[in-house]
Amino acid sequence: MSVVDRQEWDVVVVGAGGAGLRAAIEARERGARTAVICKSLFGKAHTVMAEGGIAAAMANANEHDNWQVHFRDTMRGGKFLNQWRMAELHAQEAPDRVWELETWGALFDRTKDGRISQRNFGGHEYPRLAHVGDRTGLELIRTLQQKIVALQQEDFKETGDYESRLKVFQECTVTRVLKDTASEGGSAAGRVSGVFAYERETGRFFVLEAPAVVIATGGIGKSFKVTSNSWEYTGDGHALALLAGAPLLNMEFVQFHPTGMVWPPSVKGILVTESVRGDGGVLRNSEGKRFMFDYIPDVFKEKYAESEEEADRWYEDPENNRRPPELLPRDEVARAINAEVKAGRGSPHGGVFLDVSTRMPAEVIRRRLPSMYHQFKELADVDITAEAMEVGPTCHYVMGGIAVDSDTAAARGVPGLFAAGEVAGGMHGSNRLGGNSLSDLLVFGRRAGWHAAEYAQGVTYQRPPVDDAQVNAAAAEALRPFSAEADREGEAGPPENPYTLHQELQQTMNDLVGIIRREGEMEQALRKLAELRVRARRAGVEGHRQFNPGWHLALDLRNMLLVSECVARAALERTESRGGHTREDHPTMDRKWRNVNLLCTLADPTGGLAATDSGRGQIRLARESTAPIRPDLLALFEKEELVKYLAEEELYE
Amino acid sequence: MSSYEARFKVWRGDEQGGGLEDFTVEVNDGEVVLDIVHRLQATQAPDLAVRWNCKAGKCGSCSAEINGRPRLMCMTRMSVFDRAETITVTPLRTFPVIRDLVTDVGFNYRKAREVPAFVPPAGLGAGEYRMMQEDVDRSQEFRKCIECFLCQDTCHVVRDHEENKTAFAGPRFLMRIAELDMHPLDAAAETGLDRGRTAQDEHGLGYCNITKCCTEVCPEGIKITDNALIPMKERAVDRKYDPLVWLGSKIRRRSS
Ligand SMILES: Cc1cc2nc3c(=O)[nH]c(=O)nc-3n(C[C@H](O)[C@H](O)[C@H](O)COP(=O)(O)OP(=O)(O)OC[C@H]3O[C@@H](n4cnc5c(N)ncnc54)[C@H](O)[C@@H]3O)c2cc1C
Ligand code: SF4
Ligand code: SF4
Ligand code: FES
Numbered sequence: 050m051s052v053v054d055r056q057e058w059d060v061v062v063v064g065a066g067g068a069g070l071r072a073a074i075e076a077r078e079r080g081a082r083t084a085v086i087c088k089s090l091f092g093k094a095h096t097v098m099a100e101g102g103i104a105a106a107m108a109n110a111n112e113h114d115n116w117q118v119h120f121r122d123t124m125r126g127g128k129f130l131n132q133w134r135m136a137e138l139h140a141q142e143a144p145d146r147v148w149e150l151e152t153w154g155a156l157f158d159r160t161k162d163g164r165i166s167q168r169n170f171g172g173h174e175y176p177r178l179a180h181v182g183d184r185t186g187l188e189l190i191r192t193l194q195q196k197i198v199a200l201q202q203e204d205f206k207e208t209g210d211y212e213s214r215l216k217v218f219q220e221c222t223v224t225r226v227l228k229d230t231a232s233e234g235g236s237a238a239g240r241v242s243g244v245f246a247y248e249r250e251t252g253r254f255f256v257l258e259a260p261a262v263v264i265a266t267g268g269i270g271k272s273f274k275v276t277s278n279s280w281e282y283t284g285d286g287h288a289l290a291l292l293a294g295a296p297l298l299n300m301e302f303v304q305f306h307p308t309g310m311v312w313p314p315s316v317k318g319i320l321v322t323e324s325v326r327g328d329g330g331v332l333r334n335s336e337g338k339r340f341m342f343d344y345i346p347d348v349f350k351e352k353y354a355e356s357e358e359e360a361d362r363w364y365e366d367p368e369n370n371r372r373p374p375e376l377l378p379r380d381e382v383a384r385a386i387n388a389e390v391k392a393g394r395g396s397p398h399g400g401v402f403l404d405v406s407t408r409m410p411a412e413v414i415r416r417r418l419p420s421m422y423h424q425f426k427e428l429a430d431v432d433i434t435a436e437a438m439e440v441g442p443t444c445h446y447v448m449g450g451i452a453v454d455s456d457t458a459a460a461r462g463v464p465g466l467f468a469a470g471e472v473a474g475g476m477h478g479s480n481r482l483g484g485n486s487l488s489d490l491l492v493f494g495r496r497a498g499w500h501a502a503e504y505a506q507g508v509t510y511q512r513p514p515v516d517d518a519q520v521n522a523a524a525a526e527a528l529r530p531f532s533a534e535a536d537r538e539g540e541a542g543p544p545e546n547p548y549t550l551h552q553e554l555q556q557t558m559n560d561l562v563g564i565i566r567r568e569g570e571m572e573q574a575l576r577k578l579a580e581l582r583v584r585a586r587r588a589g590v591e592g593h594r595q596f597n598p599g600w601h602l603a604l605d606l607r608n609m610l611l612v613s614e615c616v617a618r619a620a621l622e623r624t625e626s627r628g629g630h631t632r633e634d635h636p637t638m639d640r641k642w643r644n645v646n647l648l649c650t651l652a653d654p655t656g657g658l659a660a661t662d663s664g665r666g667q668i669r670l671a672r673e674s675t676a677p678i679r680p681d682l683l684a685l686f687e688k689e690e691l692v693k694y695l696a697e698e699e700l701y702e
Numbered sequence: 703m704s705s706y707e708a709r710f711k712v713w714r715g716d717e718q719g720g721g722l723e724d725f726t727v728e729v730n731d732g733e734v735v736l737d738i739v740h741r742l743q744a745t746q747a748p749d750l751a752v753r754w755n756c757k758a759g760k761c762g763s764c765s766a767e768i769n770g771r772p773r774l775m776c777m778t779r780m781s782v783f784d785r786a787e788t789i790t791v792t793p794l795r796t797f798p799v800i801r802d803l804v805t806d807v808g809f810n811y812r813k814a815r816e817v818p819a820f821v822p823p824a825g826l827g828a829g830e831y832r833m834m835q836e837d838v839d840r841s842q843e844f845r846k847c848i849e850c851f852l853c854q855d856t857c858h859v860v861r862d863h864e865e866n867k868t869a870f871a872g873p874r875f876l877m878r879i880a881e882l883d884m885h886p887l888d889a890a891a892e893t894g895l896d897r898g899r900t901a902q903d904e905h906g907l908g909y910c911n912i913t914k915c916c917t918e919v920c921p922e923g924i925k926i927t928d929n930a931l932i933p934m935k936e937r938a939v940d941r942k943y944d945p946l947v948w949l950g951s952k953i954r955r956r957s958s
Pocket of ligand 1: 063088097104221265286472485
């Protein structure tokens, strides 16, 4: 379609959060002309919300810390399902990525000797999270944003144009990754050739032609009702990759953060940072009991305090005491809270109490946790220096994601496609440790930008052509909601309100594929998703294409439905409980599942997206065995610990 | 839980023009203005344009004017209003409207580009930076900025004076200069860049007459005027006693 504007770039990065911006910086610094596309304004991506910190074994707070310890913690947190090579690279490179931020102007909180201060967080053996109060994500994104501006200033000096080598297309949404179709010259079909997008402001379509595309679109939380995630988290990147033919890995693992706000209803789900617990906050039930002591699982028994006295001593003397169980990995704490509430020992609004007011002086709270103080004061009329907060689990993060090569961040099966950040799978296994996401964004954002630039430079003389038919199909797909009322064959029924569909989807995922899962409920969820899929075909919108949120949501529904089906199907398949996947009907971790990855692919790659039969659906599942963990990495653990996770045959290889 | 029906007036339109539209809408306990705007979208005006992201006062997307006062919609609780009061929501006045509550804030991104970036100190590698907490405190205060641009919107220098926009960076970006100027390791001076002076000469610090309106609307409570703008102004005044500097800036002003 010639009316669609086209531009040529070397690398297109979809997403301007930590991962996308770090990828763009790297690609541009390696000489690739780089475009970044994001749905919000530049500097507002989800990363801005990260609070607690960024994990890196810099050993500023405890000299014993090193990458091996960080690697170990990450693997334990993920219950050994992590793509271990990613966990290794992550632990090794995170310190350099944090220090590099300082050279771009970041100002972290300091230790007494002027180095970057590091705080405690769940699952991390030593204080490891570099932070700025509780607004670390803001510091991270602003620093990357300002680094991008710095590069643009350099380009301006040289070329007279700020955007000659690095341009941000803000408030634009990508709806399709385009691919090369088999060309007569015999060039390989199926390579990435660009992206199709619309501008939110005008509704105009455009195509960015590029041989390499980095997906860095973040997570999927907006498919759940109670979530800490923003409207952007509709799983776009996951869906874009699926539709382009790339598999998604282990989508059943969704992290429910133990502490979200529970009241008032309009803020339900908003995050209460884990630093509250890292800095001394404790969890109590309605009887005033610190219940976490009752929920320490066997695999962690040796590592956590058995009494309140020991736990309290740990803050001052971590060498001789074990850590408080409030700092267990998130999945454990979330399940414990869930169980307390179920047992009738919850707080008035269905959560439990998180208290710092009795643990620290008011001015320390205000200094260490300024935005939490602010958030509760402003949104709930609660003064956290005087009373306990009420908290409960909230959908927070997706461990599953695009299956990638550990070293290059290349998506499997689609040449030219790369993925980094929350949208990529593998790194965190079945459960992510706090602080490990921000470091993941930088480590793998950089790697994705680097390899995308390299790949693009390798194909400069043979850029994959953009196929007009695909562009036309993408335009027609995007316009569909405007003609929903028109009578279409076999799709009788009234137009549907996209907001209503979205609410039903969120309720379904929340209730049926939420924190505790059961076979029958997940089957019910799949049936409901099939119904919603059909109704979503009739999602109609009013008005025109200019900044029309109803239209945007109608388009996002495709992605949320695809991703939700992946989560539900994979969750139904995995008959054990591990990390962010808890089955009431299979309550224990099963060593036989330790080395099993579940891969989701599109059932019908030609795009039959409305399969009405819930049994067939749109997603196919496949199992694969993970690569055996390298012996020198296994040797970092005690045998007694490995026995709890690994199957016999894995142990004696 | 108590709920009630509130009366709202919301500006709807685009660059061609528009006006206030009346709505009656349900309000529940604990809700904020953004919740009400979302309810309007879901039930009465599906194409009502509004920006938002975090709904927790962290991203600075949802800026608008509520009863004429620049505020974040997600941090404005309905309980601060009288139930009988009609609540008026309009887009930021200083920036051109795109549609409904969404304005073109490109001005701010252009100004951001005009401030020269942090200059890393020569001879210090990554990992070798040492800075004391008390030396980073001041710049850290300014780095709390969530770029909601409410201060830019409220500042009278540009609010009704389109003509000043070229010469004036606005409080947010003057503060950015102060932040870099106070950064303990910024090496701009070594490269011949006097940040304080450029604030005055190139970014329009002189237009500011310290009314503090910017400080009043800042949702992060940053003392923009007292801690960023006034110290820079004082330094600019100090420089005037140096006849050479004074002469230098005079000449430059005339030629531009
Ligand atoms: C409240 C909260 C607190 C957190 N605290 C921490 C913490 O302390 N430490 C930590 O390590 N992690 C934390 N996390 C997790 C972490 O912040 C996220 O996992 C991380 O920021 C994700 O970054 P990203 O770069 O992958 O994506 P994002 O920052 O979410 O960016 C995604 C980008 O993709 C764009 N995009 C999406 N879809 C499209 C599309 N179709 N077309 C174009 N652009 C698109 C978006 O506009 C956005 O720019 C927290 C998360 C939340 C919600
Ligand atoms: S103090 Fe200066 S910058 Fe702030 S609003 Fe007043 S004139 Fe504008
Ligand atoms: S200084 Fe305050 S008011 Fe101005 S943009 Fe930043 S946060 Fe907003
Ligand atoms: S939505 Fe982020 S500040 Fe209001």
